Amino acid sequence: MRVLKPPGRLKTRPTMRQVAAHARVSLKTVSRVINAESVVSPTLRSRVQASVEHLGYRHNLQASSLRRTDSRSATIGLVLRDAANALSAPLSNEVESIALKRGVLVFTGSSHDDEEHDRELIWAFSCHRVDGLIVVGTTQNTDLLLAEHRAGTSIVLVDQLESTFDSDHVVTDDFQGTQLGIRHLIANGHRHIGYLGGPASDRTIRRYRGCVDELRAQGWPIDEHLVRLDVHDSEAAETAAAELLSEARRPTALFASGSQIALGTYRVLRRLDLNRQVALVAFDDLLDADLTACGVTVIAPDPVALGRAAAKLLFRRIDGDESPPVHHLIPSRLITRATGEIHVMGLSGPAVQRIAR
Known part of the structure; x- marks a missing residue:
């Protein structure tokens, strides 16, 4: 195979004056073409652009910004x-x-x-x-x-x-995103939904409000026994999720308000062999690779x-x-994978759709 050798390096970069000389036009014409001004005829523009390509000229934006009266750097x-x-x-x-x-x-x-x-x-x-x-x-x-x-x-x-x-x-x-997640669980027949919220902040308050608002809009007040707030990390989420799942009437679905909370929750579902029985939807701010690998359905930016x-x-x-x-x-997106599409045990298809109405 023939190997092409790079051409010898130039001592200096080609200038606008050299482009003007090569194209046989004025320096002003070259400047107008470079700056995309519309006053240049198509014929002259093509000639200047051909010279630019032939000489390998590159516009010096740094020099241009120094000359600009508005001091912009582009x-x-x-x-x-x-x-x-x-x-x-x-x-x-x-x-x-x-x-x-x-x-x-x-x-x-x-x-x-x-x-x-x-x-x-x-x-x-x-x-x-x-x-x-x-x-x-x-x-x-x-x-x-x-x-x-x-x-x-x-x-x-x-x-x-x-x-x-x-x-x-x-x-x-966040508010719309949580509504979207809760609505998705309800559409799969879930009414007994547990909620795990993060550390206190305006964002976590909005997400919790989205959950409460959507449940009420569907005619079901939130069950305070199934709410765990101020969950700081994945370990705290494991503890909170285990508590919810030990309830006499355990939730059929869980909503986790952050990716770390979701990871901890999913680990508990796997450990208790409930990951195919209890649905899980999570808010995922960073499109976490671990949640993707686990097949967790998420609400994402x-x-x-x-x-x-x-x-x-x-x-x-x-x-x-x-x-x-x-x-x-900016509206959030629902990304369906596996965990959020688990129906209420014993219900599927038309039965779920009748309940969701």
């Missing part, structure tokens, strides 16, 4: 919790897709839920004079974000409902919709929109 920063998780990839791809259509480069980094690392990322992006920031997940660095906002950087927060920073927010609709809404809102601000901050709710 870059934005995206702070993710973890770029490797299943939620981050589609969210990041959507932000990049929208940004690239505007000729904007996206700097991306992971905070790993570490306050100091999160601060270093925001600081680094600000030093590069990004035009805007999208910050996903919880951040404690509101003082730095406030300073950036005062300096003119547009900021959008994603799924940060506990933030004290009054900025634009794009958030998953829509990462593409979150990324799209955040990017569009950010560019609106960069373009000069100075209206008051907005909170944009």
Whole structure:
């Protein structure tokens, strides 16, 4: 097989002047083509683009930003919790897709839920004079974000409902998502549903309210004996789930309000050999791989919709929109796998449908 050798390296990059000389046009014409101005004729545009390709010219955005009167850098920063998780990839791809259509480069980094690392990322992006920031997940660095906002950087927060920073927010609709999960269990004939909620926060309150509201809407008040709140982790979830399943009239289904709670609950169902008898639906904020492997039916954020809404809102601000901050709710999704589709014992098909009415 013939191996192609790379061409010799140029000592300097091709310039706009060289493109103009090669295309036999003025420097101004090259500038207009590079900046996608519409005043250039198709014939001249094609000639300039052919010279750009032939010479390997690349537009120097850094130099352009120094000359701009609005001081824009044509870059934005995206702070993710973890770029490797299943939620981050589609969210990041959507932000990049929208940004690239505007000729904007996206700097991306992971905070790993570490306050100091999160601060270093925001600081680094600000030093590069990004035009805007999208910050996903919880951040404690509101003082730095406030300073950036005062300096003119547009900021959008994603799924940060506990933030004290009054900025634009794009958030998953927790209330609607929990309603969706409870409705799914009811549709499979379940009325005796246990609920396991996380540590006290605005988010967990909304999820619990969604459960109560949906049960009442269907004509069944919630059974307080089947509610366990302030469940902090998977171990606490195991204890809480074991208690619920030891009730004289145990629940036929469980709703877990977070991924760690769901993992602990699923372990107990497996240990008691009830994983094919008791249904389980969980709210999964991060599209947890372990829940996927276990076949747990989940209510999950829509990462593409979150990324799209955040990017569009950010560019609106960069373009000069100075209206008051907005909170944009993004509907949650139901992802059916196995555990949420278990019918009430002895009921299936038409019988379940009659009860669900």
